[in-house]
Amino acid sequence: MAETSHKAGFVSIVGKPNVGKSTLMNALVGEKLSIITSKAQTTRHRIMGILNGDDFQVVYSDTPGIIKPQYALHESMMSFVRTSLEDADVILFVTDIYEKHDEDDVIKRLQHAEVPILLLINKIDQTTEEELHEKVAYWEEKMQPTEILPISALHGFGLEHLFARLLHYLPAHPPYFPKDELTDKPERFFVSEMIREKIFLNYKKEIPYSCEVVVEEFKEEEDIIRIRAEISVERRSQKGIVIGNKGEALKRVGTQARIDMEAFFQKKIFLDLYVRVNENWRTDQKLLRRFGYSE
Ligand SMILES: Nc1nc2c(ncn2[C@@H]2O[C@H](COP(=O)(O)OP(=O)(O)OP(=O)(O)O)[C@@H](O)[C@H]2O)c(=O)[nH]1
Numbered sequence: 001m002a003e004t005s006h007k008a009g010f011v012s013i014v015g016k017p018n019v020g021k022s023t024l025m026n027a028l029v030g031e032k033l034s035i036i037t038s039k040a041q042t043t044r045h046r047i048m049g050i051l052n053g054d055d056f057q058v059v060y061s062d063t064p065g066i067i068k069p070q071y072a073l074h075e076s077m078m079s080f081v082r083t084s085l086e087d088a089d090v091i092l093f094v095t096d097i098y099e100k101h102d103e104d105d106v107i108k109r110l111q112h113a114e115v116p117i118l119l120l121i122n123k124i125d126q127t128t129e130e131e132l133h134e135k136v137a138y139w140e141e142k143m144q145p146t147e148i149l150p151i152s153a154l155h156g157f158g159l160e161h162l163f164a165r166l167l168h169y170l171p172a173h174p175p176y177f178p179k180d181e182l183t184d185k186p187e188r189f190f191v192s193e194m195i196r197e198k199i200f201l202n203y204k205k206e207i208p209y210s211c212e213v214v215v216e217e218f219k220e221e222e223d224i225i226r227i228r229a230e231i232s233v234e235r236r237s238q239k240g241i242v243i244g245n246k247g248e249a250l251k252r253v254g255t256q257a258r259i260d261m262e263a264f265f266q267k268k269i270f271l272d273l274y275v276r277v278n279e280n281w282r283t284d285q286k287l288l289r290r291f292g293y294s295e
Helices: 021-029 072-087 104-111 129-143 159-169 187-202 236-243 245-265 285-290
Strands: 007-015 047-053 056-062 090-096 117-122 147-150 212-220 224-233 268-277
Touching: 007 021, 007 072, 007 104, 021 047, 021 056, 021 090, 021 117, 021 159, 056 159, 072 104, 072 285, 090 104, 090 129, 090 159, 104 129, 117 129, 117 159, 129 147, 147 159, 187 212, 187 224, 187 245, 224 236, 224 245, 236 245, 236 268, 245 268
Parallel strands: 007 056, 007 090, 090 117, 117 147, 224 268
Antiparallel strands: 047 056, 212 224
């Protein structure tokens, strides 16, 4: 294979919260790298998912949903989106059939992009043809993207065509990463994300947004991985809720996360979970840095 016939590039997946960005990246990469829940703002980091072929390498970036920042954590989440847009060779702007037409803030960010923008209308499994036509017409007028593609990330509709169009726009370039690499994130990152996903699934209201997970210990032995992770909450009252009556709630989170980890690492997992109060960590720059919210 001649080096020049190889295509490689960075593809940024951006859009509002909950439109299906993580579902799309996982479907395109063929691995569950990004956690998915029905709650908005599940993704807090930029997560790269790399898809390798003989003559291509697509480096996808899943990013946090675009919001107006309300505290330091949000500022940091939005800085991940900004750098991801700056690096992009192709932008996948994901919207869905439910998104309200108030996206001017997002559109302003994309207006200066000098790379192709593929606008994806997701969740078409839940709409009618007529509604879809309306959405397409709306976006054509509002944003004039390079292409508009209707998809269903969850059901895999339209993804083959999307991939073909992506490859078309990808520049000729040698691979950026070794061909056996799947992501830029270390194992510990995925461990903390699996725990965070279970927190999102098991608690209500502000609790998921007030929790952060740090893996304090990750010890791989021959037949077992021993993991110790700490869940930070913002207030004492939240600690009680996360632990639950006789520790039952925390135990449930641990059990569910362990099952996912055993599937991911193909190894037995011993998981030890602690809860600690780190007051106002979402606004504390030092703690945010410790939790990995800086580039
Ligand atoms: N019906 C339907 N639901 C979908 C589709 N794609 C994603 N979803 C659902 O939409 C919800 C949000 O999906 P995510 O992939 O977490 O969305 P996101 O844009 O990454 O969300 P943030 O982390 O908030 O930015 C989940 O409940 C998904 O199962 C789709 O094609 N059809």
